[in-house]
Amino acid sequence: MVDYHQFDVVVVGAGGAGLMAALYASKGASTAVLSKLYPSRSHTGTAQGGVGAALGNLEEDHPEWHTYDSVKGSDYLGDQDAIEFMCFEAVQAVYELEHYGLPFSRTPDGKIAQRPFGGHTNNVTGKPVTRACYAADRTGHMILQTLYQQCIKNHVQFFDEYQVLDLIVVNGAAAGVVALRLLTGELHVFHAKSVIFATGGHGRVWEITSNAYAYTGDGLAISLRRGLPAEDPEFFQFHPTGIFKLGILITEGVRGEGGVLINDQGERFMPRYAPTVKDLASRDVVSRSMYLEMREGRGIGGKRFLYLDMRPETVNKYAAIDGRKRPNGQPYSTTAEELLSKLPDIVDFSRTYLGIDPVSQPLPVQPTAHYTMGGIPTNKFGQVVIDEASTVMPGFYAAGEVACVSVHGANRLGTNSLLDLIVFGKHAGLQAAEYARGADFQALPADAADFARQQLDQILNSTGTEKVLDIDHEMKSVMFEDVGVFRTEESMQRALAKLEELKQRHRHIQVRDRGKIFNTEVINIWELGNLLDVATVVTNAALARKESRGGHAREDFPKRDDAGWLKHTLAWMQPGGVRLSYKPVTITKFQPKERVY
Numbered sequence: 001m002v003d004y005h006q007f008d009v010v011v012v013g014a015g016g017a018g019l020m021a022a023l024y025a026s027k028g029a030s031t032a033v034l035s036k037l038y039p040s041r042s043h044t045g046t047a048q049g050g051v052g053a054a055l056g057n058l059e060e061d062h063p064e065w066h067t068y069d070s071v072k073g074s075d076y077l078g079d080q081d082a083i084e085f086m087c088f089e090a091v092q093a094v095y096e097l098e099h100y101g102l103p104f105s106r107t108p109d110g111k112i113a114q115r116p117f118g119g120h121t122n123n124v125t126g127k128p129v130t131r132a133c134y135a136a137d138r139t140g141h142m143i144l145q146t147l148y149q150q151c152i153k154n155h156v157q158f159f160d161e162y163q164v165l166d167l168i169v170v171n172g173a174a175a176g177v178v179a180l181r182l183l184t185g186e187l188h189v190f191h192a193k194s195v196i197f198a199t200g201g202h203g204r205v206w207e208i209t210s211n212a213y214a215y216t217g218d219g220l221a222i223s224l225r226r227g228l229p230a231e232d233p234e235f236f237q238f239h240p241t242g243i244f245k246l247g248i249l250i251t252e253g254v255r256g257e258g259g260v261l262i263n264d265q266g267e268r269f270m271p272r273y274a275p276t277v278k279d280l281a282s283r284d285v286v287s288r289s290m291y292l293e294m295r296e297g298r299g300i301g302g303k304r305f306l307y308l309d310m311r312p313e314t315v316n317k318y319a320a321i322d323g324r325k326r327p328n329g330q331p332y333s334t335t336a337e338e339l340l341s342k343l344p345d346i347v348d349f350s351r352t353y354l355g356i357d358p359v360s361q362p363l364p365v366q367p368t369a370h371y372t373m374g375g376i377p378t379n380k381f382g383q384v385v386i387d388e389a390s391t392v393m394p395g396f397y398a399a400g401e402v403a404c405v406s407v408h409g410a411n412r413l414g415t416n417s418l419l420d421l422i423v424f425g426k427h428a429g430l431q432a433a434e435y436a437r438g439a440d441f442q443a444l445p446a447d448a449a450d451f452a453r454q455q456l457d458q459i460l461n462s463t464g465t466e467k468v469l470d471i472d473h474e475m476k477s478v479m480f481e482d483v484g485v486f487r488t489e490e491s492m493q494r495a496l497a498k499l500e501e502l503k504q505r506h507r508h509i510q511v512r513d514r515g516k517i518f519n520t521e522v523i524n525i526w527e528l529g530n531l532l533d534v535a536t537v538v539t540n541a542a543l544a545r546k547e548s549r550g551g552h553a554r555e556d557f558p559k560r561d562d563a564g565w566l567k568h569t570l571a572w573m574q575p576g577g578v579r580l581s582y583k584p585v586t587i588t589k590f591q592p593k594e595r596v597y
């Protein structure tokens with residue numbers, strides 16, 4: 001017996017992208033949101049630093065500059081039409097959030113406060129520009145709460161703690177999803193005219209990560225299993241400043257407020273790698289520089305971490321050396337009180353997890369797996385596109401971190417993800433409702449829930465002895481070591497062999513709980529299967545790309561190769577292995593140049 005529901009639009013995921021999509025869809029269609037988590041527990045709620053928009057509240061700024069910075073930041077792999085669209089929509093989108101009631105931090109004259117972030121520059125001087133709009137260091141939390149309230153007001157129907165296991169496809173079009181209700185263990189079919197995936201990323205593939213436990217790549221794995229490609233899966237971002245060993249994120253906002261990275265010799269080393277923007281170079285550049293410092297023995301005490309120093313005396317010393325000014329022209333200097341008020345959660349995390357007070361002691365940090373640049377291919381209206389010719393799949397949409405528009409290309413700039421959620425979430429919602437208005441419900445096959453049930457039964461009937469935690473740990477560690485910040489042919493071959501072994505072992509998993517109610521063990525096993533599939537696709541695409549670009553750094557091919565590789569990867573998961581193909585990058589205004597920061 002399967003429970004049945006029907007809505008014009010079904011949104012999977014209640015993070016920033018899902019809620020924005022649902023809000024807009026609900027203005028013209030009956031809309032449901034399914035989420036495996038209670039909505040306000042979505043990873044968007046952890047976003048700290050800010051959302052990028054060229055409001056120019058503190059100094060001169062333009063959407064054109066934001067566009068160029070994002071193209072450059074993407075290492076020229078981002079599609080320039082989509083990037084321009086996002087950066088020009090950004091200003092309106094942020095004011096819209098303000099009007100929904102989002103409590104942004106304020107400038108002294110009451111405007112939305114803004115801070116510098118890596119890779120965002122004044123295009124004339126090349127210096128960092130204040131573009132990240134923030135609510136202290138809880139910007140994502142505020143976005144999530146604000147959008148959730150708006151959705152409730154708009155009568156969006158929420159199905160919390162429903163784990164979507166499959167996408168129903170009829171005649172090549174999306175027709176709904178199959179979900180497991182965690183409370184009862186029963187399957188539910190949601191019949192829909194339009195389906196929007198907004199399920200977030202898959203950072204849990206790697207050992208050290210800033211990502212939530214829920215970041216298991218479900219949406220991408222489901223669509224791969226349904227024969228759709230992943231775009232640019234090899235591009236994954238390692239954020240420079242995760243707490244040593246734990247991976248918990250320390251926002252780039254710390255460096256935006258003047259914090260610097262220091263090696264074992266007490267040297268601020270970033271000026272050697274990025275003379276103009278220094279500690280505020282793009283994330284791929286900073287993470288690689290940190291690795292090189294540590295490899296050359298300049299990690300703190302020879303270990304695999306460096307210091308992030310945000311003590312006011314350090315900040316003020318380097319602000320004076322850099323000639324940094326406040327927007328009013330006064331020399332920049334800060335105090336412990338100011339840092340506490342602008343970065344309260346960071347101070348809190350450091351005290352809780354490290355027992356360190358960051359305004360009096362430096363923080364031990366290392367690069368941490370952070371952001372999925374690739375994903376389900378879409379166009380700038382959120383429509384999923386399924387081949388080299390960008391053919392639209394009717395009724396299927398994706399937005400947020402699960403999607404690849406591609407606005408982030410090979411490397412995302414900080415603050416551009418929250419922006420991506422609100423801009424493309426909105427358009428996916430609008431398009432999905434519009435499509436639903438003109439479409440009929442497709443007749444569902446009698447076996448609509450079968451593929452989902454088979455996957456669960458395979459786990460529930462397993463009599464093996466392999467432990468989920470062992471497989472999980474071995475996958476994370478091989479991916480972090482061998483398909484991490486730096487990669488080689490040899491390391492990736494090793495990873496692929498290991499992944500194959502782990503997939504075999506996953507088929508012989510040990511299951512202790514065969515019950516129905518909140519069976520988190522079975523869910524964890526299913527999610528681990530998703531991670532293994534996604535890791536295999538990531539590694540195959542990375543092995544094939546014989547160049548270094550953005551978040552994909554090959555030691556055996558250290559240079560970017562535009563003649564050979566200025567193209568998007570498309571990767572299909574097929575019974576015989578991963579099939580790869582490529583499609584062109586859209587270049588409108590900016591011809592690829594060498595990136596200098």
Ligand SMILES: Cc1cc2nc3c(=O)[nH]c(=O)nc-3n(C[C@H](O)[C@H](O)[C@H](O)COP(=O)(O)OP(=O)(O)OC[C@H]3O[C@@H](n4cnc5c(N)ncnc54)[C@H](O)[C@@H]3O)c2cc1C
Nearest residue numbers: 013014015017036037044049050164200400401415417418
């Ligand atoms: C620690 C941290 C700090 C960050 N800081 C910033 C920042 O300052 N600025 C910035 O621009 N970006 C930041 N990012 C990135 C940004 O926050 C994320 O990329 C973005 O929030 C993702 O939003 P989303 O809506 O795509 O997914 P999420 O917010 O993760 O939501 C995913 C949703 O999908 C649901 N879901 C997943 N799988 C299933 C399933 N199988 N069935 C049902 N539901 C499912 C989940 O329940 C959840 O509701 C940060 C990321 C992290 C990890």
